Amino acid sequence: MDKLLITGGRPLEGEVRVSGAKNAALPIMCAALLTAKPLVLTNVPSLADVSTAASLLGQMGASVERGDDGRMTLQAARIASRLAPYDLVKTMRASVLVLGPLLARFGEAQVSLPGGCAIGARPVDQHIKGLQAMGATITIERGYMNARVERLRGARIVLDLVTVTGTENLMMAATLAEGTTVLENAAREPEVVDLANCLIAMGARIEGVGSDVIRVEGVRSLGEASYHIMPDRIETGTFLAAAAAAGGRIRLLGVLPETLDATLAKLRESGAAIVTGKDRIDIEMAERPAAVSVRTAPYPGFATDMQAQSMALATVANGTAMITETIFENRMMHALEMQRLGADITIQGTSAVVRGVEKLQGAKVMATDLRASAGLVVAGLVARGETLVDRIYHLDRGYEALEKKLGALGARIRRVK
Ligand code: EPU
Numbered sequence: 001m002d003k004l005l006i007t008g009g010r011p012l013e014g015e016v017r018v019s020g021a022k023n024a025a026l027p028i029m030c031a032a033l034l035t036a037k038p039l040v041l042t043n044v045p046s047l048a049d050v051s052t053a054a055s056l057l058g059q060m061g062a063s064v065e066r067g068d069d070g071r072m073t074l075q076a077a078r079i080a081s082r083l084a085p086y087d088l089v090k091t092m093r094a095s096v097l098v099l100g101p102l103l104a105r106f107g108e109a110q111v112s113l114p115g116g117c118a119i120g121a122r123p124v125d126q127h128i129k130g131l132q133a134m135g136a137t138i139t140i141e142r143g144y145m146n147a148r149v150e151r152l153r154g155a156r157i158v159l160d161l162v163t164v165t166g167t168e169n170l171m172m173a174a175t176l177a178e179g180t181t182v183l184e185n186a187a188r189e190p191e192v193v194d195l196a197n198c199l200i201a202m203g204a205r206i207e208g209v210g211s212d213v214i215r216v217e218g219v220r221s222l223g224e225a226s227y228h229i230m231p232d233r234i235e236t237g238t239f240l241a242a243a244a245a246a247g248g249r250i251r252l253l254g255v256l257p258e259t260l261d262a263t264l265a266k267l268r269e270s271g272a273a274i275v276t277g278k279d280r281i282d283i284e285m286a287e288r289p290a291a292v293s294v295r296t297a298p299y300p301g302f303a304t305d306m307q308a309q310s311m312a313l314a315t316v317a318n319g320t321a322m323i324t325e326t327i328f329e330n331r332m333m334h335a336l337e338m339q340r341l342g343a344d345i346t347i348q349g350t351s352a353v354v355r356g357v358e359k360l361q362g363a364k365v366m367a368t369d370l371r372a373s374a375g376l377v378v379a380g381l382v383a384r385g386e387t388l389v390d391r392i393y394h395l396d397r398g399y400e401a402l403e404k405k406l407g408a409l410g411a412r413i414r415r416v417k
Pocket of ligand 1: 121123371
């Protein structure tokens with residue numbers, strides 16, 4: 001199994017280009033199921049999760065062609081199977097995003113329940129509740145959600161909590177429903193907006209995206225479209241956190257700075273000098289970072305997907321920071337691994353009190369999920385000596401060529417067997 005070997009303690013310098021967003025690419029790929037016509041995507045990141053989504057669509061009978069430079073053409077002209085099997089859903093929860101599109105276009109879908117997850121329970125009750133409100137009959141049998149409907153009809157749905165993929169599933173389903181659907185307490189994440197813009201390019205009628213009330217007027221069918229996936233704001237934030245922790249000066253290209261307001265505010269608070277352009281961000285950290293507390297929240301709040309990286313920064317900051325996780329109940333596993341590097345962290349429920357230390361020391365650590373891995377890599381870049389990060393298959397799910405990009409910034413990092 002691959003591991004990452006990092007020799008830390010060196011500032012970062014140089015520039016890198018950020019990839020297309022994983023969490024926009026996955027729902028947008030599933031949107032291809034809404035039409036028999038082709039969907040041509042560009043800026044699709046090269047990630048394990050994207051390959052999983054491609055296999056899932058391929059198994060159903062969709063054609064998936066991948067070209068150079070992140071180009072992908074999807075066409076679900078004939079769909080032989082409306083099944084998302086357990087084997088794929090358990091490796092990637094986002095597979096549940098086929099439920100809304102399949103049900104809306106074919107009137108039936110069989111999707112495995114995702115089950116538990118390393119970072120929390122993560123139920124899909126809101127997806128189910130919303131589709132039922134739109135007229136679907138959903139039964140749970142042998143671990144599968146069996147959904148059926150003649151034709152979905154528009155409904156007013158108030159989500160109990162803010163859910164990103166829940167909003168995406170219901171928004172996709174509503175595009176082909178009869179009448180108008182109003183989603184209240186909808187997620188405002190930029191990836192939801194990106195999906196909506198792709199659906200609009202396919203002919204959907206959607207208003208209010210980016211706010212917490214989304215209105216979808218159903219249409220009979222959707223057509224072909226070309227769409228460019230937005231840049232990955234979490235990859236961007238991970239590089240920014242790495243530069244803030246390790247010090248130095250880097251430039252990130254191909255980014256969307258306005259999707260990173262909360263992260264940029266926290267990094268500035270920690271002492272980083274940041275200049276943003278239309279599609280670039282320059283960050284310089286000349287001194288030891290100041291301790292900055294964060295509390296995760298739905299967008300536009302501080303992203304839970306940046307929590308582990310912000311904890312890594314806090315481990316070497318001057319002062320004490322409180323890191324509070326409000327989205328997932330078990331997303332602090334990296335704290336224990338960071339302690340192996342010499343970090344001073346006390347967990348209190350879903351908060352971590354992080355007292356910054358002058359130095360971390362390299363050690364062997366184990367990644368437990370995607371963003372935990374990213375946090376450990378950031379910590380490894382700061383730690384003196386060698387850090388070996390195990391189980392980096394988690395990283396490959398969501399970061400394209402991370403070690404190459406960090407290497408281009410002067411980090412001593414390589415993949416070992
Ligand atoms: N929730 C429910 N019921 C539901 C749906 C969600 O109780 O029906 C709860 C969850 O258990 C959680 C909270 O609502 O406590 C928010 O979960 P959400 O549904 O928003 O998460 P998600 O859609 O499953 C997406 C991202 C995650 C990211 C979260 C939060 C994708 C493919 N995944 O997950 O990304 O952490 O939103 O922003 O978009 C990652 O990239 O590493 C990752 C985990």
